Amino acid sequence: MSVQAAEARxxxxxxxxxxxxxxxxxSGTRFKVFAQAGVPRDPFEKVxxxxxxxxxxxxxxxxxxxxxxxxxxDYGKLAAHARDLGVGLGTINxxxxxxxxxxxxxxxxxxxxxxxxxxxxxxxxxxxxxxxxSRDLKLWFSDGTNYPGQDDVAARQDRLAEALAEVYARxxxxxxLVLEYKLFEPxxxxxxxxxxxxxxxxxxxxxxxxxxxxxxxxxxPGTNIEFIVAVLLRAxxxxxxxxxxxxxxxxxxxxxxxxxxxxxxxxxxxRFGGGLxxxxxxxxxxxxxxxxxxxxxxxxxxxxxSIMNVQEATAKALLVDRAALAAAxxxxxxxxxxxxLMDAFATxxxxxxxxxxxxxxxxxxxxxxxxRSGYAERIVAERVGGQQAGWGA
Ligand code: RM4
Ligand code: MN
Numbered sequence: 001m002s003v004q005a006a007e008a009r010x011x012x013x014x015x016x017x018x019x020x021x022x023x024x025x026x027s028g029t030r031f032k033v034f035a036q037a038g039v040p041r042d043p044f045e046k047v048x049x050x051x052x053x054x055x056x057x058x059x060x061x062x063x064x065x066x067x068x069x070x071x072x073x074d075y076g077k078l079a080a081h082a083r084d085l086g087v088g089l090g091t092i093n094x095x096x097x098x099x100x101x102x103x104x105x106x107x108x109x110x111x112x113x114x115x116x117x118x119x120x121x122x123x124x125x126x127x128x129x130x131x132x133x134s135r136d137l138k139l140w141f142s143d144g145t146n147y148p149g150q151d152d153v154a155a156r157q158d159r160l161a162e163a164l165a166e167v168y169a170r171x172x173x174x175x176x177l178v179l180e181y182k183l184f185e186p187x188x189x190x191x192x193x194x195x196x197x198x199x200x201x202x203x204x205x206x207x208x209x210x211x212x213x214x215x216x217x218x219x220x221p222g223t224n225i226e227f228i229v230a231v232l233l234r235a236x237x238x239x240x241x242x243x244x245x246x247x248x249x250x251x252x253x254x255x256x257x258x259x260x261x262x263x264x265x266x267x268x269x270x271r272f273g274g275g276l277x278x279x280x281x282x283x284x285x286x287x288x289x290x291x292x293x294x295x296x297x298x299x300x301x302x303x304x305x306s307i308m309n310v311q312e313a314t315a316k317a318l319l320v321d322r323a324a325l326a327a328a329x330x331x332x333x334x335x336x337x338x339x340x341l342m343d344a345f346a347t348x349x350x351x352x353x354x355x356x357x358x359x360x361x362x363x364x365x366x367x368x369x370x371x372r373s374g375y376a377e378r379i380v381a382e383r384v385g386g387q388q389a390g391w392g393a
Pocket of ligand 2: 140180291
């Protein structure tokens with residue numbers, strides 16, 4: 001085995017990808033939410049499904065929560081339940097986009113009462129983090145305007161900065177604020193955090209534990225996401241990924257389904273920027289997360305497939321011959337340099353990943369192993385009655 005393949009194996013063996021609790025609940029578009037049999041009724045069942053994804057992939061040891069979708073009276077109990085099933089609770093995602101009060105915005109709302117209410121929710125999410133031991137608070141704001149003149153654009157930035165500063169000050173030294181941006185939707189004229197530059201500017205003002213989340217679905221068509229990744233990594237502010245695929249807008253499809261080449265290019269920049277290097281502790285590590293909805297496909301296999309797609313893109317990125325690439329770049333050999341990347345992308349990495357799984361005591365084919373396991377049939381039989389979880393839009 002080449003040194004390159006040996007190193008790739010080692011990095012792949014410890015790659016972690018967080019699953020989102022909401023991927024296991026019912027979801028849909030604004031036209032229809034299709035309920036699926038066996039869907040979790042509560043956060044405990046969501047965690048059980050996340051643990052099942054980890055059982056077959058060995059690569060998804062944590063699950064992200066969304067508050068209040070996953071609100072429980074006792075977070076210690078939920079964390080213990082997760083531990084019993086072999087996983088941990090990860091990022092806490094705040095939700096200030098589903099209350100009637102937030103029609104004109106949450107932390108940027110012109111009404112100070114509503115701003116207070118929204119900021120208080122964010123602070124409560126930090127309380128949840130304290131109870132779950134989570135490192136990251138992920139903030140995505142639906143705030144924005146639909147019409148020119150609707151509100152003062154700069155004043156909204158001031159209100160946002162004020163709320164973020166209050167939340168940042170509440171975090172402990174080992175917690176991070178992860179700010180996510182999105183180009184448009186639900187606001188269609190201005191979003192208050194529309195792009196990485198705005199997110200980065202707020203993070204710079206806050207301090208070094210404020211970092212940016214790149215949700216791969218949250219860009220204009222044709223955006224060079226890997227460039228953004230390289231720039232943020234260089235600045236030490238790439239905090240997290242929300243992985244998903246888009247054909248048109250924020251489609252939330254399985255990562256790597258629409259454009260595996262783009263995912264490869266992203267993971268290549270992550271590797272080059274040191275984002276896959278071993279760290280002394282997990283404190284500064286990039287959070288690789290899925291943020292997806294499985295509207296028409298079964299959810300647990302959808303998550304397993306997503307993990308495998310990220311692993312494949314990562315494996316290909318790790319197989320780029322960096323020495324050959326650097327030599328070609330230094331010599332101004334445009335086609336040679338491009339060829340070094342394309343050779344890696346063209347490699348079938350599935351046998352390598354199968355070996356990595358077998359070495360970890362896993363089935364080399366997680367999709368087939370899950371299908372054989374009977375888990376899908378069991379949850380359909382057991383989860384009868386009650387109210388299925390869903391994102392409630
Ligand atoms: C948003 C954003 C957030 C996610 C919600 C459900 O579009 O991507 O990360 O928490 O959707
Ligand atoms: Mn997201």
